[in-house]
Amino acid sequence: MRNVVIIGSGCAGNTAAIYAARANLKPLVIPGHHAGGQLSLTSLVENFPGFPEGINGPDLVENMKRQAQSFGAEYVHGAVIAADLSAHPFRLDVEGEWIDTRTVIVASGASARWLGLPSEQKLIGHGVSSCATCDGFFYRGKSIMVVGGGDSAMEEANFLTRFGREVTLVHRREEFRASKIMLDRARQNPKIKLLTSTVVEEVHDVGKRLVTGVRLRNVKTGEAWDQEVDGFFVAIGHIPNTKVFRGQIETDGEGYIVSEGGARTSIPGVFHAGDVQDRVYRQAITAAGAGCMAAMEAERYLEAEGH
Numbered sequence: 001m002r003n004v005v006i007i008g009s010g011c012a013g014n015t016a017a018i019y020a021a022r023a024n025l026k027p028l029v030i031p032g033h034h035a036g037g038q039l040s041l042t043s044l045v046e047n048f049p050g051f052p053e054g055i056n057g058p059d060l061v062e063n064m065k066r067q068a069q070s071f072g073a074e075y076v077h078g079a080v081i082a083a084d085l086s087a088h089p090f091r092l093d094v095e096g097e098w099i100d101t102r103t104v105i106v107a108s109g110a111s112a113r114w115l116g117l118p119s120e121q122k123l124i125g126h127g128v129s130s131c132a133t134c135d136g137f138f139y140r141g142k143s144i145m146v147v148g149g150g151d152s153a154m155e156e157a158n159f160l161t162r163f164g165r166e167v168t169l170v171h172r173r174e175e176f177r178a179s180k181i182m183l184d185r186a187r188q189n190p191k192i193k194l195l196t197s198t199v200v201e202e203v204h205d206v207g208k209r210l211v212t213g214v215r216l217r218n219v220k221t222g223e224a225w226d227q228e229v230d231g232f233f234v235a236i237g238h239i240p241n242t243k244v245f246r247g248q249i250e251t252d253g254e255g256y257i258v259s260e261g262g263a264r265t266s267i268p269g270v271f272h273a274g275d276v277q278d279r280v281y282r283q284a285i286t287a288a289g290a291g292c293m294a295a296m297e298a299e300r301y302l303e304a305e306g307h
């Protein structure tokens, strides 16, 4: 029987592990198939406090893991493929092995939706990004492209005009899903150029491990052309990793965990941490803060239950 099982080893899960381990709860961390989480996809992180020169994303999450291990956190391999949260103890199926636990911290993140082009995938962290707040700063005076047609795409495009000399917003349809106010703001921004009915077919240049441009195609006319860009931002939404808890933990329409305040979910003893509940901030530091909150709440819950 475990006291705390933490699902996910991104900033939220690792921070929860540090706090739970230092509270002597001997947490078990199930890292899933993306150990280290989203930061392991990126290169330089410049906005995590404490690193004036910046730090590589994979190093940052690895340091957090080592810190948690030094206090007794245990990491295993695998992902949670099923969960029974209907009774105590909670039961988690880690690829065939069932684990019983008194509390669960769900820190399974929200994966960015990508276009799915092989070239895009190979260039994530090398000019391809899903986070303007994180990476916009790297594109001062550069040419930027944003893909998407919703509010978040408009927001990212507007934000990126603070850095880029021009921002091209590419959308596959003629009509936008974005609200009128956000769309108007983008339309009125002289640095933003809207390109509708257009899809991205290729991101160049995998050989150079650097974004140098894209291959575009107009879906109405079939015309295809190359455009030079330095930064390529995909803003077509996120998918919260909550599938295995469906019907058990309360989630909203898009699958994000609904918070009951603090780190509490709809199930007492099950806590949330990080992007799996946060559709607004989605930063390493906010995820780490949420991991701290979840571990402290798990500790208090266990104490109140007499463990």
Ligand SMILES: Cc1cc2nc3c(=O)[nH]c(=O)nc-3n(C[C@H](O)[C@H](O)[C@H](O)COP(=O)(O)OP(=O)(O)OC[C@H]3O[C@@H](n4cnc5c(N)ncnc54)[C@H](O)[C@@H]3O)c2cc1C
Residues within 6 Å of the ligand: 007, 008, 009, 010, 011, 012, 013, 030, 031, 032, 033, 034, 035, 036, 037, 038, 039, 041, 042, 044, 045, 046, 047, 048, 078, 079, 080, 081, 107, 108, 109, 110, 111, 112, 124, 125, 128, 129, 130, 131, 134, 135, 241, 244, 273, 274, 275, 276, 282, 283, 284, 285, 287
């Ligand atoms: C390319 C890129 C660059 C970024 N750059 C920055 C930056 O510079 N600064 C910044 O502050 N933020 C940045 N971010 C955002 C930041 O990475 C996220 O906000 C942060 O990683 C969220 O942490 P998390 O722990 O909540 O989730 P994640 O990092 O998404 O981690 C989720 C974890 O859950 C695991 N998991 C999922 N499903 C299961 C399951 N069923 N069983 C077990 N485990 C599971 C995954 O394997 C993973 O380990 C960037 C994001 C991306 C994609």
